[in-house]
Amino acid sequence: MTPVRVLAVASEVYPIVKTGGLADVAGALPLALKAHGVEMRTLMPGYPDVMRLVSGAEEVWRWPDYFGGPGRLLAGSHDGLELFVLDVPHLYARPGNPYVTNDGVDWPDNGVRFAALSRVAADIGHGLVPAFVPDVVHAHDWQAGLAPAYLHYDGRPRPATVITIHNMAYQGKFASELIGSIGLPWSSYDVSGLEYFGGISFLKAGLQFADRITTVSPTYAHEIQSDEGGMGFGGLLRARSHVLSGILNGIDTEVWNPQTDPHIAYRFGTDDLTFRAANKAVLQQQFNLDSSDEAPLLGVISRLSWQKGLDLLLEAIPTILAEGMQLALLGSGERDLQERYQAAARANPGRIGVVIGYDEILAHLIQAGSDALIVPSRFEPCGLTQLCALRYGAVPIVSRVGGLEDTIVDVGEARRDATGFKFGPVTAEALAWTLRKANTAFHSKAAWRRLQLNGLATDVSWRNRAGDYAALYRGLMASRPV
Ligand code: ADP
Ligand code: GLC
Numbered sequence: 463m464t465p466v467r468v469l470a471v472a473s474e475v476y477p478i479v480k481t482g483g484l485a486d487v488a489g490a491l492p493l494a495l496k497a498h499g500v501e502m503r504t505l506m507p508g509y510p511d512v513m514r515l516v517s518g519a520e521e522v523w524r525w526p527d528y529f530g531g532p533g534r535l536l537a538g539s540h541d542g543l544e545l546f547v548l549d550v551p552h553l554y555a556r557p558g559n560p561y562v563t564n565d566g567v568d569w570p571d572n573g574v575r576f577a578a579l580s581r582v583a584a585d586i587g588h589g590l591v592p593a594f595v596p597d598v599v600h601a602h603d604w605q606a607g608l609a610p611a612y613l614h615y616d617g618r619p620r621p622a623t624v625i626t627i628h629n630m631a632y633q634g635k636f637a638s639e640l641i642g643s644i645g646l647p648w649s650s651y652d653v654s655g656l657e658y659f660g661g662i663s664f665l666k667a668g669l670q671f672a673d674r675i676t677t678v679s680p681t682y683a684h685e686i687q688s689d690e691g692g693m694g695f696g697g698l699l700r701a702r703s704h705v706l707s708g709i710l711n712g713i714d715t716e717v718w719n720p721q722t723d724p725h726i727a728y729r730f731g732t733d734d735l736t737f738r739a740a741n742k743a744v745l746q747q748q749f750n751l752d753s754s755d756e757a758p759l760l761g762v763i764s765r766l767s768w769q770k771g772l773d774l775l776l777e778a779i780p781t782i783l784a785e786g787m788q789l790a791l792l793g794s795g796e797r798d799l800q801e802r803y804q805a806a807a808r809a810n811p812g813r814i815g816v817v818i819g820y821d822e823i824l825a826h827l828i829q830a831g832s833d834a835l836i837v838p839s840r841f842e843p844c845g846l847t848q849l850c851a852l853r854y855g856a857v858p859i860v861s862r863v864g865g866l867e868d869t870i871v872d873v874g875e876a877r878r879d880a881t882g883f884k885f886g887p888v889t890a891e892a893l894a895w896t897l898r899k900a901n902t903a904f905h906s907k908a909a910w911r912r913l914q915l916n917g918l919a920t921d922v923s924w925r926n927r928a929g930d931y932a933a934l935y936r937g938l939m940a941s942r943p944v
Pocket of ligand 1: 481482483486763792819820821845
């Protein structure tokens with residue numbers, strides 16, 4: 463196996479900084495790639511949490527003035543991850559969420575913050591750190607989207623480039639004037655460059671200039687080539703479909719292991735699923751739900767945004783109540799949804815339990831204790847919670863989109879390896895109908911157990927999926943661009 467060196471560029475990396483699935487992927491993929499002969503180092507911004515957690519950080523570069531203030535590039539590690547940290551205090555030394563202020567609005571200088579990240583990625587690509595000269599630069603999402611563009615416009619020999627789209631809805635859109643202050647030529651302000659509806663888009667930059675584009679499931683790779691799913695980039699992606707592919711995400715099966723999970727009340731394996739009942743009892747307590755083993759407990763762990771379709775689940779609450787089911791929802795996001803869920807919990811004590819916030823420990827308990835996990839997304843590039851659910855014996859009930867389509871086998875397909883329930887179109891009616899169907903299955907114990915065991919037998923790890931990335935990198939090296 464030819465060794466390959468890859469520089470990953472990500473704005474969040476689990477377990478250091480996480481707002482969603484991107485961090486999970488950026489944190490797990492490098493570890494899984496080791497077995498495939500890929501040495502991956504990840505470049506991320508030096509937010510306060512990063513500066514605190516990264517150990518052995520050694521300065522490998524220093525700039526007296528980097529995008530308006532002093533900056534340093536550090537090399538260090540955390541929890542088995544090899545990292546480059548861009549320590550530029552005037553851009554990143556801000557506590558809290560990496561993208562927004564405490565009031566939930568985007569930092570006004572996000573364009574410069576993430577241009578700075580991509581600029582150094584390109585420089586590392588050109589050999590800034592002689593000890594690590596990458597064969598491939600792998601950018602994740604819009605925050606790293608300028609890296610392939612800088613490498614392109616630098617006009618020098620360069621490593622191969624890959625961009626992975628985790629979500630088409632986040633496009634990194636800024637005013638065109640930004641070009642003047644981030645070191646790109648004005649010629650890049652062109653429809654064949656960064657120009658996007660009169661402004662610029664960092665995601666477009668990545669999609670335009672990366673040698674390969676991947677997204678996180680085959681079905682989403684297909685959906686984003688349509689005008690609707692492409693959210694403005696359908697045409698571009700159709701034109702570049704020969705370099706676009708979908709590689710499913712996995713999950714870190716050490717972090718998500720019901721046999722060793724320190725966050726759940728009772729650990730269990732395939733042979734002792736009965737311990738799930740004990741976790742269910744604890745979960746009911748924590749969400750102020752009536753204690754009952756017979757009532758099917760539906761779990762949700764999610765950002766509360768339009769994408770996730772949780773307004774549809776609100777509409778299905780009468781069905782949940784009529785069917786004698788319970789709901790435990792953990793989520794945070796749009797204020798309106800938060801308030802509507804809190805109101806639903808107040809109106810239905812013992813039946814609907816809601817925790818607004820971000821809580822890793824509770825997320826594990828929901829996977830271990832709920833009977834079914836609901837993901838009613840309008841679109842879902844991959845989705846990770848349904849994969850965790852499979853591993854924990856919670857039966858997924860998901861909409862028929864993106865990675866949900868690819869990772870769950872619907873009972874309706876009359877296959878012996880069915881793992882859950884899929885519904886479409888993505889409407890409240892279709893969801894309610896499927897909840898009723900799931901309730902019937904729940905009360906037929908053998909059928910439900912079959913679904914759980916099929917889920918537990920599903921490979922949700924990164925092992926094979928990392929192999930697909932390794933093959934992609936090797937293919938690129940074989941046809942090395944200049
Ligand atoms: P997305 O990245 O679109 O939010 P994913 O399903 O890919 O969706 O990943 C979400 C990740 O974030 C999962 O690891 C999930 O467990 C976690 N998560 C989402 N919301 C919460 C929350 N409120 N508390 C704890 N973990 C959460
Ligand atoms: C995004 C998507 C989600 C995906 C995650 C990791 O946040 O919304 O579907 O699982 O990225 O790729």
